[in-house]
Amino acid sequence: MGSTAPPDQGNLAILTKVDKLRELIGSKVALPQLVVVGDQSSGKSSVLEGLTGFGFPRDAELCTRYATQITCRRETEKSISVSIIPSDEASSHDLERIKNFHCTLKEMTPESLARVFKEANKAMGIRASTTSTSSESLPAFSEHILKIEKLGPKEEHFTVIDVPGIFRKETEGVTTGDDIELVRNMVQKYMKDSRTIILAIMPSNVDPATQEILKLAKEADRNMTRTMAVLTKPDLAIERTQQRIVMNLVEGNRSDLTLGYYIVKNRGPDDVDKTLEQGQADETKFFSQPEWTNVRRLGKAGIAALKSRVRGLLTDLIKKEFPKLKAEIAKELLSLRAQRDKMGPSRSTQDTQRAYLNKMSEEFQTIARDAVNAYYTGNEIFDTNYDLRLITRIVEAHEKYADSMWKTGHTRPFADDSKSEADESIPGTPSNESEFSDLDFCPELDEILDPVDLIIPETSGPEDIMKYIGEVYRASRGQELGTFNPAMVSTMFKEQTKKWKPITLSYMNNVIRTVHRFIVKVIGEVCPDSRVRDELWNGFILEELQKSYREAMKEAKFLLALESNSTPLTLNHYFNSNLQKAQSERLVSAIEKVGNERGLRNHYGTQESGLILTKEKLETLSLNMGNSEYNQSYIHDILKSYYKVSQKKFVDVVCQRAVQYHLLQSEQGPLKIFSTQMVLGLNEEQLDMIAAEDSPVKIRREKLGRDIEYFEKALKVLKGST
Numbered sequence: 001m002g003s004t005a006p007p008d009q010g011n012l013a014i015l016t017k018v019d020k021l022r023e024l025i026g027s028k029v030a031l032p033q034l035v036v037v038g039d040q041s042s043g044k045s046s047v048l049e050g051l052t053g054f055g056f057p058r059d060a061e062l063c064t065r066y067a068t069q070i071t072c073r074r075e076t077e078k079s080i081s082v083s084i085i086p087s088d089e090a091s092s093h094d095l096e097r098i099k100n101f102h103c104t105l106k107e108m109t110p111e112s113l114a115r116v117f118k119e120a121n122k123a124m125g126i127r128a129s130t131t132s133t134s135s136e137s138l139p140a141f142s143e144h145i146l147k148i149e150k151l152g153p154k155e156e157h158f159t160v161i162d163v164p165g166i167f168r169k170e171t172e173g174v175t176t177g178d179d180i181e182l183v184r185n186m187v188q189k190y191m192k193d194s195r196t197i198i199l200a201i202m203p204s205n206v207d208p209a210t211q212e213i214l215k216l217a218k219e220a221d222r223n224m225t226r227t228m229a230v231l232t233k234p235d236l237a238i239e240r241t242q243q244r245i246v247m248n249l250v251e252g253n254r255s256d257l258t259l260g261y262y263i264v265k266n267r268g269p270d271d272v273d274k275t276l277e278q279g280q281a282d283e284t285k286f287f288s289q290p291e292w293t294n295v296r297r298l299g300k301a302g303i304a305a306l307k308s309r310v311r312g313l314l315t316d317l318i319k320k321e322f323p324k325l326k327a328e329i330a331k332e333l334l335s336l337r338a339q340r341d342k343m344g345p346s347r348s349t350q351d352t353q354r355a356y357l358n359k360m361s362e363e364f365q366t367i368a369r370d371a372v373n374a375y376y377t378g379n380e381i382f383d384t385n386y387d388l389r390l391i392t393r394i395v396e397a398h399e400k401y402a403d404s405m406w407k408t409g410h411t412r413p414f415a416d417d418s419k420s421e422a423d424e425s426i427p428g429t430p431s432n433e434s435e436f437s438d439l440d441f442c443p444e445l446d447e448i449l450d451p452v453d454l455i456i457p458e459t460s461g462p463e464d465i466m467k468y469i470g471e472v473y474r475a476s477r478g479q480e481l482g483t484f485n486p487a488m489v490s491t492m493f494k495e496q497t498k499k500w501k502p503i504t505l506s507y508m509n510n511v512i513r514t515v516h517r518f519i520v521k522v523i524g525e526v527c528p529d530s531r532v533r534d535e536l537w538n539g540f541i542l543e544e545l546q547k548s549y550r551e552a553m554k555e556a557k558f559l560l561a562l563e564s565n566s567t568p569l570t571l572n573h574y575f576n577s578n579l580q581k582a583q584s585e586r587l588v589s590a591i592e593k594v595g596n597e598r599g600l601r602n603h604y605g606t607q608e609s610g611l612i613l614t615k616e617k618l619e620t621l622s623l624n625m626g627n628s629e630y631n632q633s634y635i636h637d638i639l640k641s642y643y644k645v646s647q648k649k650f651v652d653v654v655c656q657r658a659v660q661y662h663l664l665q666s667e668q669g670p671l672k673i674f675s676t677q678m679v680l681g682l683n684e685e686q687l688d689m690i691a692a693e694d695s696p697v698k699i700r701r702e703k704l705g706r707d708i709e710y711f712e713k714a715l716k717v718l719k720g721s722t
């Protein structure tokens, strides 16, 4: 059963290493350890004393009110040193007091120990005594750890933690319901970690089945593989049945614990005058009674057997966990260093503050440049964050916009487009506005766009374009012969393009939001300190951004006005070729109307379809259409040819100037605002306001520095170089 021999040199080295680690990073990394848990007065401190030889002063306090870590180590000089390991939540004020507390005793007398414990209570900031009245408003329990090191030439290496006992009843003026909760949480916290061996202490004179501590242990240790039960007070289990139950458990019948049950007999309240050695002699005598023969033979009775078993368990656990521990510590160290790097160097002077902001702006510029050039392999933030692939998002928006303009930009479909553009939406129905209304909540952008500008205007006049042209024609014709008033084309073009404004401005709004979202995210990325970020954002960046967005919007509105308010103008030869094409199509269809279709034999001898036209028929051709009718179709063809040419030009120019130039490329554009120039332009006062460190940051930096130092030392310990 377990290793009964004292640990050899190899084990000793490894145990020493774990102790050093505990010192350095014990509160941050779960280390293999032994904790003693149980109800109040179940005998925890007595078992602890048996295991370590360290006895708590009996008259000082009856119950433990904080976790106590007892470490025994072999040293030539005999001494006991007591200090406090502060909890992670300790305030800096408490920290100071706690660090100042340190006692070393050469000789251990009950009086000197009692004095040390009183001092420790004071340093921890808890009540001097649980029995004192509640007029003292100090708490009864503490989350700090009392650390006791017991050194001496005969000590064997051993570390164990004693936690306050669980209790269920509050005591008027001494403990409260909150205390019950606090202690239970503390116990659970200590049991939780998979590298902890739990010693659950239970008195033999109480039915073990009713013991809450095993239930708690089971919550922390599902399969009960690292929990060992230790039964105490066998001398108080006088009834035969009770003794039988206890013996059965120890013998391992119906045992639910992998590590089994052990049994020890400590000194009782009447043995106050006996030394630990006398107590252990009593224990040996007690278990040599015939009824304990079986249990004794199993090696599960007595403190010596228990001690050798737990020491073996602990050593095995440490050996098993060592490689994992090394990896864990190395990983944590990397993460801590990364956090420190992200914080940058300390910023107490103007130069360091400027350098800090400069580094951020350069990082921002690099990411922005990569995002505009679609160089997404440049930084890994593009992998996880799709919104940051800026140019891809913008090209998508361009395409949507061009498509929307093509399909729904006109007020009325042209007369002969119904076949070729069957998928055009019906005029008058609003264009697919939701495509561009990806408006996440961004109140700071509200003023960029007037929602009125997004309303799709209603069609005035007849839906059919020929009827509409006829109406305008009749309302404004003069005495023109074979020609028409050119102002009419302007009027009709304006009417035909009045949906361009809502579509274009909605697209602009969408693109601006895409750029804005990009900037917000990247600044969040390059500036992790939220205080600095807020100062920078609200004090300097946001206003400039709004200005540049307004500039882009202004450009789009200018282009809109230019296109629909001035006299139609194009030098594009497609206008003429479109017009001629439309005219000749019209001629062909007129000829088709008067001609007789029939099959003709061509000179290859095969059939072709063709038209037969007689001279008389041909002469009726022009007579079929009156002057005004002819003019109206001619106007239609001009309008259509001009519309198509100018729509394509308009879309191109909006994308190129309002978006590409004003939003992405311009030196005054939103992407260029957070730049080295901006940082250089900040005066001393502004710099200090943005980049000076506030005290939480200073504290965090100091803590990180300390943690890194400890983890570095811990890694050295693990690698055996100290």
Ligand code: GDP
Pocket: 038, 039, 040, 041, 042, 043, 044, 045, 046, 047, 062, 063, 064, 165, 232, 233, 234, 235, 236, 264, 265, 266, 267, 268, 269
């Ligand atoms: P803790 O509150 O769990 O730390 O329990 P203690 O170790 O302080 O013990 C509480 C009381 O039980 C003390 O008076 C001890 O002397 C007594 N006690 C502990 N173990 C035994 C035992 O095995 N037999 C007897 N008779 N009394 C014991």
Ligand code: MG
Pocket: 044, 045, 046, 062, 063, 064
């Ligand atoms: Mg105790």
